[in-house]
Structure formats: C-alpha cells, structure tokens
Amino acid sequence: MIKNRDTRLTVWLLLPVALVLVAYVLYPSLRTFIESLQKDGMISLGNYQDFFVQESKTNLEALWNSVYISLLSVLVSALIGIPLAFIFNRYDFPGRSFFSSAAILPIVLPSLVGVMAFMFLYGESGLVPNAIKDLFGLDKVPFKIGGVSGILIVHAYTMYVYFYMTVSAAINKIDPSLEEAAYNLGANKFKVFWKVTFPLLTPAIVAASLLVFMISMASFSAPFFLAGGYRVLSLQIYFSKINGDMEIAATQSVILSIVSISFLLFMRWYQNRKDYRMASKGIGAHRSEVKNPFMKWVMVVTGIIGVIILLLPHFTILLLSLVPDGTWTFQTYPTVFNVENYRLLFEDPNIFKPLRNSLLMAVIATLANLVFGVIASYVLVKRKFVGKSLVDILVMIPWALPATVIGMNLIFAFNEPSVFSFGQILVGTFWILPLAYFIRHIPLVVRSTNAVLEQLDDSIEEAARNLGAKWFYTFRRVIFPIIMPGVLSGTLLAFIESVGNSRPRSCCTRFQTGPYPLKS
C-alpha cells in the first residue's frame, strides 16, 4: 500500500519534470539538429560536409580559434588562481582576509559592461595607456589591448576566480596531518606538494579547468567587442543568423554543442574515475605566519596593487555612468560629470521600459527556476526510478550549452506554433526571453538544492510521515525549511545571471520587446 503510494507520488513529481525537460531542452536541440540536416530542401549531411571541407575554411578556423582561446584561458586562469589560493589559504599576513575577499570581485562584473570597461581602461584611447603616455611624455600610448591578447586578458580577469574558489575550498579540506606525515618520513617540500597535496587538489583543478574551458568556448562579448575580425564559433553562429543562413547557423550550433557536451561528459567521467576521499580527523588547514618583515611588506603592497587592478573595471563603469551623453567623444579624459544617465534611466519611458522588462523577465524566469529546481532536485535525490541518469544529464545540458546555442535552439523550436508553445509563435514575443533564462539556469538551482538534499537524512522525512503528516505537509514544514539555504543560493544566482546576461537576448529578441542592453 505504502509502496504503491510512493510510486504514485514519484510518477506525479517526475511527470512535470520530464515534460519540461523534453519540451524545452530536448525538443529545441532536436529541432536544431533536424535544421542542420536540411540542405536545398533535402535531408543530407551537406552542411556538415561544407563545415569541414569548405574552401575558405572559415568554420574550421573558428572552431580551432575557440578551442585555442579556451585552452589558453584555462592555462592563464590557472596560473593566476591556483597560486592565489595557496597564498591566501596557507600564509597569514596583514590584510589577508580583506585581500582574499577582494579576489572574488571580478565575479560581480556583468560580462557585457565588463568588456566595455576593459575597452575604456586599456584600449587604444583607454584611460590607463593615456595616463602613462601623459605621465612620461611619450609620443604614443605604450600599450593597448585588443585581438587575442585582449580576449585572454578579459578571460583571465573574469575566470581565474573559478580556480581560486574551487582550489581554496579543496585546500581547506586537506587534513594537515597527511602532509606532516610525509615531512616526518623525510620528503622535501616539492615532493610533499607533488605526491600528497597536488593529487588531493586534482578534482578541484579538473572541475575549474573544464568550467573555464566551457565558459571560454561560449564566450561572446569579449571576441565581439575586443577582436572584431577574430573568428570564434559562438560569433560565427550569430553572424550566420544575422545573414539569414539558418541551416549553417544550425550546423555550427550542433558542432559547438557536441564539443561542449563532450566536455561535460568527460568531467562527469573524470570525477567518478578515482576516489579522492580522505580519512580526515576534521582538522582544518593551518596557515603559517609570514615572519620576514620585508616579505610581509611585499605581500601587503602586492595585495593593494592587486585590489586596485581588480577594482578598476568597476570604477570605470561608475565613471562612465556619470558622463553625460555626447560629452566624452574626442577628449582623452571626461570633463563633465552628473547623474543624467541615471535620471533618464528611471524617468524617460523609452529607457525605463526596457529596464523594467529586464527585471520582470528575470523575476518570471527565476520563479519558474525555483519551483522546477526544487521538484527536480527532490525527484533526483530522494526518489528511485528507471532513467534517473538520463534525467540528470538532461538537467545538466543547459549548463554545458553556450547561451548562443540555447538562443538558436529556441528560435528553431518556437518560430512556428507547436504543442509545447501552446500553439503560439514565441520568437519575437516577450515570453521567449524568460523561457531562455529559465532553461539556461535550470542546473544552477538543481545543483545547489542537490547539495543540501544529499546531506538530508531520509529518516527525518520518514519520522514526519510516520506521525501522520501527508507528503506535501512534510515537504512544506520539514524538508523545505532545511534545504532553503541551498535553494536560495541557486535561485539568487539564477536571478543575478538573468539580469546580467545578454547573449540569449541578442539571438531571440525583437527591438520592441527587448530588454535594456540591446537598446543602448
């Protein structure tokens, strides 16, 4: 009787989750794949043949450039993030706590305006090169960013944080007695690092590497604004769409999806390949105090310079926002400052409406993410059913797919009436963007809720049920309050991303319904 009741509950919970995943993750991807097989009104592999053997080789070049930039981004981000994680977690010096908090500053910089800030800071007419030129009386600016190096600098600035955060967490979990045992057995510092510490950090480094690789593969704003002529696959998709070559755009989207999903599957395989658990006694990492006064000062001064560099893009955005329209054109430095831009943002209906649209779309998508994420996570963690791995992979796919690809998938799926869009054409309407944000952020809420639900003992739910509480009452009064921090952390991040992300917008919107960044 109880087993039947439980099975029925699992089916009722699984049904909406599976329906949403099939309708808005699987179906749009399949529609793109089918579109990529269309050539001159026939079904063939002609588009793929063109992609790989085309005389101009533009697509292959773009694919190679994407992989090349992504590998370099991983390398540069790792070279910054890993040493920083060691310095802040293994050594103690004045201001350490402040500097370690400041190290995550780049993550609060929205991608589009972030790239803009870099152009105004370090571009040919940028504030920093011009300030150096004026200071030293040079004839021309000593440096400027742009092209591949520009993309790499922006990627390194925004992505080293992933290495820093994941490696910091891993360092703090290492039981110091393991390293002490190795030292006592006569190993030197290098051997202890190579044989004990590094293997324990491997899962964190691999996870961060793949995360950075996938984000770089999907990168749009940096190549678009900093290196106009440099071909990467995410930009090629956008240009194909703009030129009306939808079949080519579909083929490029499928190939980019295959590369990204392959990396997601590789990450899952690699993390499950070895067991990196420690028989820890629960002792946290200890920090050694820097005693040499000279080294102490070197670290403090380096920390202050680092914080200034990290804060410069944020200050540049603030500065730009205070410069009225048309007053900073050919001048080296801005001369007029006021709050006119903010006033217009809230007072001019033509400017305020897109801003309101942005926030409204983000709120709708986030509420949907909250409801779906909690149900999906509960089903995945606490219920047993056939095909769980498939549901798990479908939940994770939107995280692996570049936002440009998600935008293209939605165009192919919902540019004509379908049963999943309730017989409506969604492309060009208000609803396509909340849908895009919802799909994109499914994994964020599910993953953060999973983390808390996995630690929740089943006996808590059983106790409430044995005392006569119905499932929904148990869920509402017992489970939800316990898992709330995990749910909220994912939901808040989904909201932030929905407000800040501009890529699905550039693919799916019409001017009339567009949110803010497309209007400026």
Place this chain on the structure above:
Amino acid sequence: MNQLRMFNMGQAAAYGMIQITLIVIVLFISNKFFGIKAEKAL
C-alpha cells in the same frame, strides 16, 4: 574606440552599475539572513 564613445555608453554603464548593485545587495542579503557565503552562492 573614440567612435565607441559616440554611442550612449553612459546609459549602458548606468545599467551596469544597477546590475552590480543588485548583485552586491543579493549577496549581502544571502549572507546576512541565510548565512550563505559569497563563494558558495557564486
């Protein structure tokens, strides 16, 4: 670059500042009221 300045970047930057402020407020609330550390939330 100077051509870029001809566009209304000020309003885009003002929108960016609103985004940054929103992110900071959200992180502050999640830390203050729910005990979620910024590193974990992000």
